[in-house]
Amino acid sequence: MNSTFRSHLSGLALGLLALLAAGAAWPQDAVGSSYIIGVGDMLQVSVWKNEDLQAEVPVRPDGRISVPLVGEVQVAGLTPLEVQSLLTERYTSFVTAPSVSVLVTQVNSRKVFILGQVKEPGAFDILQPTNVMQALAMAGGLTEFARTKGIVVLRKINGVDKRWQVNLDAIASGKRPDDNLVLEPGDTIIVP
Helix, strand or coil, rough: EEEEHHHHHHHHHHHHHHHHHHHHCCCCCHCCCCCCCCHHHHHHEEECCCHHCCEEECCCCCCEEEEEEEEEEEEECCCCCHHHHHHHHHHCCCCCCCEEEEEEEEECCCCEEEEECCCCCCCEECCCEEHHHHHHHCCCEEECCCCCEEEEEEEEEEEEEEEEEEEHHHHCCCCHHHHHHEECCCCCCEEE
């Protein structure tokens, strides 16, 4: 890979890191009503005029939260509005006409993993649609020993690992733009 391409990738990495650092707190408006809650996310549950029922709770590895009076509730895989509806229904046994709100206060369930010849391997949050090139920039770019051909993206689909070969040079030149896959939570990128 030429030094100009490495330089551009490093610059992109610094810009993305600055944006991510600025967006550490993830406002509800940005999450939106279509956001799917996942394991590790933090939720704020409130019942109007019932301060004792307010709680900020993590989504546990089993996909559940624990809230006052209601107890255990399965929330992973649901939207905030679906959880709000579910909790409203459950609270009707305890509160007259409950008005429940559910806010996602922290997004922690949308991670990708980058391994191999990158400057900062690890787990990275993807809070918006992110492609392979952007994710590599988040990892600080490639090391001088990285191969730009033969990068692998792994994704589990219905319990089966799917594998894609990615060629960064072909992406950059425009010959194979489809190699620049949009990542999904749980994807792993391996840079040889």
